Amino acid sequence: MNSIKVNSTLNVLEIIDNAKKQRNSLYLVMGFNFANALIYSARLFTEEFSYIHAIWIFLGFIAILKVFFDLKNKSVSNNIVIDAIESYTYKKSFWNTSENIILQLIDGKKRYISIFSKNQLEEFEVLFQELKIPKHDKKKEINN
Secondary structure, eight states: EEEEEEETTEHHHHHHSHHHHHHHHHHHHHHHHHHHHHHHGGGGTTOOOOHHHHHHHHHHHHHHHHHHHHHHOOOOOOOEGGGGGGEEEEETTTTSSSSSEEETTTSSSSEEEEEEESHHHHHHHHHHHHTOOOOOOHHHHHHH
């Protein structure tokens, strides 16, 4: 279960979850996918081009893009300075299996925190209100 603690002496939000392990597992799978794409692409020197080669080149390209955008846009830091948090928002997943709180950081990155119950969501929202972290409002963003 994920939890958030406030370290008031360091002014830091401590997030306890497995985000780094999940990211590293994803990178490992994407690395294998890219290596497999390279192997199939290398076969082009000995075989004629076929749709299988095109599929593997496409999958390798997608793997590189996914890793690049994750590195650029997502944070997995367990300790976040409270002043570095711009806002937060709440999002349900596509399959409704879990829900996420997304912390928008000042540097443009996002930190995703999975939540598993309504009580946990309410606790996080109360905590963010106490820390004076505003809830991100998409309507204001569209109007401005």
